[in-house]
Amino acid sequence: xxxxxxxxxxxxxxxxxxxxxxxxxxxxxxxxxxxxxxxxxxxxxxxxxxxxxxxxxxxxxxxxxxxxxxxxxxxxxxxxxxxxxxxxxxxxxxxxxxxxxxxxxxxxxxxx
Numbered sequence: 001x002x003x004x005x006x007x008x009x010x011x012x013x014x015x016x017x018x019x020x021x022x023x024x025x026x027x028x029x030x031x032x033x034x035x036x037x038x039x040x041x042x043x044x045x046x047x048x049x050x051x052x053x054x055x056x057x058x059x060x061x062x063x064x065x066x067x068x069x070x071x072x073x074x075x076x077x078x079x080x081x082x083x084x085x086x087x088x089x090x091x092x093x094x095x096x097x098x099x100x101x102x103x104x105x106x107x108x109x110x111x112x
Contacts, residue, residue: 002111002112003111003112004109004110004111005109005110005111005112006107006108006109007107007108007109007110008105008106008107008108009021009022009105009106010103010104010105010106011103011104012040012103013040013100013101013102013103014094014096014100014101014102014103014104015096015098015099015100015101015102016095016096016097016098016099017093017094017095017096018048018050018093018094018095019093019094019095020091020092020093021092021093021094021104021106022086022091022092022106022108023086023089023090023091024086024087024088024089024090024091024110025088025110025112026088026089027088027112028088028110028111028112029085029086029087029088029110029111030085030086030090030108030109030110030111031083031084031085031086031108031109031111032078032083032084032085032086032092032106032107032108033078033079033080033083033107033108033109034076034078034079034080034083034105034106034107034108035049035062035076035077035078035092035104035105035106035107036074036075036076036077036104036105037049037069037074037075037077037094037102037103037104038069038072038073038074038075038102038103038104039069039070039071039072039073039074039101039102040072040100040101040102040103041071041098041100041101042071043071043098044068044069044070044071045068045069045096045097045098045101045102046066046067046068046069046096046097046098047066047067047068047069047075047094047095047096047102048061048064048065048066048067048094048095048096049061049062049063049077049092049093049094050062050092050093050094050095051084051086051090051091051092052090052091052092052093053087053090054087054088054089054090054091055087055089055090062077062078062084062092063075063077066097092106
C-alpha cells in the first residue's frame with residue numbers, strides 16, 4: 001500500500017548557486033505541487049529553477065532558463081496546474097545572479 005505524506009519547506013537568502021532545494025528520497029515518488037520564488041533584494045535579480053532527472057542524467061530549466069524578478073516580485077514556477085513528478089534521486093535546484101537574494105516556498109507529496 002502506498003502512503004502519501006504532504007510536506008513543505010522554505011528557505012531565505014539563496015543566491016548564486018545552484019543550490020539543491022529538494023531531492024526525492026529512496027523508494028519514493030514525489031509530486032511537487034507548488035514552488036514560489038521571491039526577490040528579497042533592493043534591485044532586480046535573475047533566477048533559474050532546474051529539474052534534474054537522475055535516471056537520464058539530464059538537467060532542464062523550469063519557468064525559463066533565466067527569468068527576471070523585479071524588487072519584491074515573486075513568481076510561481078510550479079503550481080497545481082503544472083506540477084512535477086520526481087522519482088528517487090531526481091532533484092530541484094535554484095540559482096541566481098545575486099548573493100542572498102532569493103526566498104522560496106515548496107509544497108510536495110512523497111509517496112512511499
